[in-house]
Amino acid sequence: MASILAGLKPVIRELAAGETLFASGDATRGFFLVRRGQIRLARFSASGCETLLFVAGPGERFAEASLFVETYHCDARAVAESSVACFPKSAALALLEGDATARLELTADLARQVMELRSALTLRDVRSARERVLGYLVARTGVDGRTITIGGPLKDIAAMIGLAPEVLYRTLALLESERIIRRGNGIIELT
């Protein structure tokens, strides 16, 4: 990911909790990378009800698609005190036109995102918490096909796979009692 950004000079912006980065209808300035904190992307319908689109955490990019449209189509607000890097639209597009490596990389990266999102979407259709957790674990096994390293709190995983944290805790405990998984320090192992 860093290589795509290597040729660009981002503008660092610090945001207080609750501060707005951009609003729906604003002219697009470029895409962003979260350095610290969380940015909440949401859309408000005419009737005023809010649709949460995405919550971007550290290391995640968002609004890449803004490179190709004139105005933002959602609101971006900092959940907590945050720091984001802003990559200007014109520079990013120029890089895309000029640098063969960068353009293939961005395209391939977007393609990978599409596949990952499709996988995540498929996982959500599994009703059973047990099967969904197993599906997630299998999908996240490392090269040995057995070990999953947990980076960050379990409740983040719960949010990612669309379960209440308590349900995830219970399910993991159940799977462990069935000897299907073993849990260690920041590690889960399939048996």
Place this chain on the structure above:
Amino acid sequence: MASILAGLKPVIRELAAGETLFASGDATRGFFLVRRGQIRLARFSASGCETLLFVAGPGERFAEASLFVETYHCDARAVAESSVACFPKSAALALLEGDATARLELTADLARQVMELRSALTLRDVRSARERVLGYLVARTGVDGRTITIGGPLKDIAAMIGLAPEVLYRTLALLESERIIRRGNGIIELT
């Protein structure tokens, strides 16, 4: 859209209703453009339940991401008797390296897909069937911000937003009784 196709010689393939274009695990041949009919992209989880990813209609491309991986990750089946243009992988990749217009177009399309998939994923986090259906409807309103045109059976929409068909029927009936929506011939209108 035609521009991306200008430099390629697609292979035209005719499909009978129900015929499979490719299956999960098949070696990628390239991406496709629907000329006539409808192609249904779906994925089956280990437990056998189906996730509807996309229904591609005339003029729509699909499986672009396959250019960057070795095997397909979903099934493509013709809903009705259809005709698709197949753009071979190698030729498409060569075009991507050479033609700036084609490259930007494909990248923009992938970026749009990422946005749509994120929206779909976010929608799944809405527990309440009522709110989820409303969210879907709001996201699918046309230019007037009020009208949604239904192309295809309601049960396909149910699958797309992760609800049992019966629940969608019930929810729509409820919303209609509350005067929040009006239903007409293949049309839903927000009030």
Place this chain on the structure above:
DNA sequence: CGCTTCATTGACACACATCAATGACAGTGG
């Protein structure tokens, strides 16, 4: 040491999935 966040387990209610029955409708073939 408080204070906060995370993890864990228990109890409970409710919303959704599921099964079932019926009607509407299009397509098909005799």
Place this chain on the structure above:
DNA sequence: CCACTGTCATTGATGTGTGTCAATGAAGCG
């Protein structure tokens, strides 16, 4: 032209799995 068949839409009844609330303990942190 009319039974026949299949799919879709609709509504009812029912069970269960998940969300939610609550209480407790553990661990990191100022």
